[in-house]
Amino acid sequence: ETGVTQSPTHLIKTRGQQVTLRCSSQSGHNTVSWYQQALGQGPQFIFQYYREEENGRGNFPPRFSGLQFPNYSSELNVNALELDDSALYLCASSLTGATDTQYFGPGTRLTVL
Amino acid sequence: GENVEQHPSTLSVQEGDSAVIKCTYSDSASNYFPWYKQELGKRPQLIIDIRSNVGEKKDQRIAVTLNKTAKHFSLHITETQPEDSAVYFCAASDTGTASKLTFGTGTRLQVTL
Numbered sequence: 371e372t373g374v375t376q377s378p379t380h381l382i383k384t385r386g387q388q389v390t391l392r393c394s395s396q397s398g399h400n401t402v403s404w405y406q407q408a409l410g411q412g413p414q415f416i417f418q419y420y421r422e423e424e425n426g427r428g429n430f431p432p433r434f435s436g437l438q439f440p441n442y443s444s445e446l447n448v449n450a451l452e453l454d455d456s457a458l459y460l461c462a463s464s465l466t467g468a469t470d471t472q473y474f475g476p477g478t479r480l481t482v483l
Numbered sequence: 484g485e486n487v488e489q490h491p492s493t494l495s496v497q498e499g500d501s502a503v504i505k506c507t508y509s510d511s512a513s514n515y516f517p518w519y520k521q522e523l524g525k526r527p528q529l530i531i532d533i534r535s536n537v538g539e540k541k542d543q544r545i546a547v548t549l550n551k552t553a554k555h556f557s558l559h560i561t562e563t564q565p566e567d568s569a570v571y572f573c574a575a576s577d578t579g580t581a582s583k584l585t586f587g588t589g590t591r592l593q594v595t596l
Contacts, residue, residue: 372526403582412489412572412586413527426583460526464582471517472584474526 373397374463374475382481383451391446391478395463401425402444403472404436407458419444420466448480456482485510487575489587496563497595504590506573507555515576516549516556517584522569530571531558563594 373396383389395402401420405413415428419438433449442463448455458479462472486509496502508516514535519527533540533547533556540547544563549556560567570591574584 401582403584405584410589412574412589413584415583415585418583428583462584470582471529471532472582473529474519476526 372463372473372475374461374473376459376461376475376478378478379476380479380481382483384483385451385453387451387482388447388449389451389480391448391459391461391480393444393446393461393463393475395442395444395461396473399463399465399473400442401464401466401470402438402442403462403464404444404446405460405462405474406430407460407477409457413460416446451482453482456480485513485575485583485585487573487585487587489573489590491590492588493591493593495593495595498563498565500563502558502560502563502567502592502594504558504571504573504592505555506557506575506587507553508575508585509554510575511551511554513575515582516547517574518547518558519572519574519586520569521572521589527572560592563592565594565596568592568594 375394403418404416407413417427418425422438438444458477460477462474464470464472517532521527546559573587
């Protein structure tokens with residue numbers, strides 16, 4: 371198992387609400403990437419944080435935002451939740467941003483009703 | 484941006500047989516190609532990866548080959564076992580400042596007795 375942890379494991383929200391998901395990276399890793407995995411699909415890149423700065427973003431609207439803290443843990447915030455936001459949210463940590471191996475956390479299963 | 488196609492979507496083999504999963508990518512600048520195994524309800528787990536300066540890499544029963552000219556890479560599993568049953572994802576890195584992984588759509592491998 372990797373040293374990447376995520377909380378909470380499961381979450382149920384209603385449309386229009388806001389949610390914050392958390393990720394602790396593996397010791398020594400300064401880069402965290404967030405992915406959304408819809409049921410039956412591959413993970414899709416949301417964004418990456420490197421040393422507390424956003425370092426790349428996928429094709430997700432601005433209501434998906436994030437933070438990285440000095441200890442390199444990270445948060446994913448989603449505002450104005452929509453039904454299609456229901457998915458497994460995965461974070462992955464890596465040593466640096468440039469093509470280093472990414473190790474995934476167990477994910478947070480978000481259900482939007 | 485990068486596009487990764489993966490085939491087949493499902494694969495059923497008998498225990499002891501070999502399994503091959505193929506992926507193609509579109510961005511010739513991609514230079515890192517990991518493979519992840521995801522069991523039901525669990526995190527994607529890195530099983531092997533290859534970088535563009537290498538044509539083949541092997542780790543016990545698992546091997547990956549890369550053809551940069553044709554822009555395709557393949558996962559080979561020999562002597563399959565029931566515990567190999569899972570969904571396998573290939574991915575390619577979008578080089579640049581962020582190591583964004585673009586994933587294929589996944590292959591559900593079932594190893595039957």
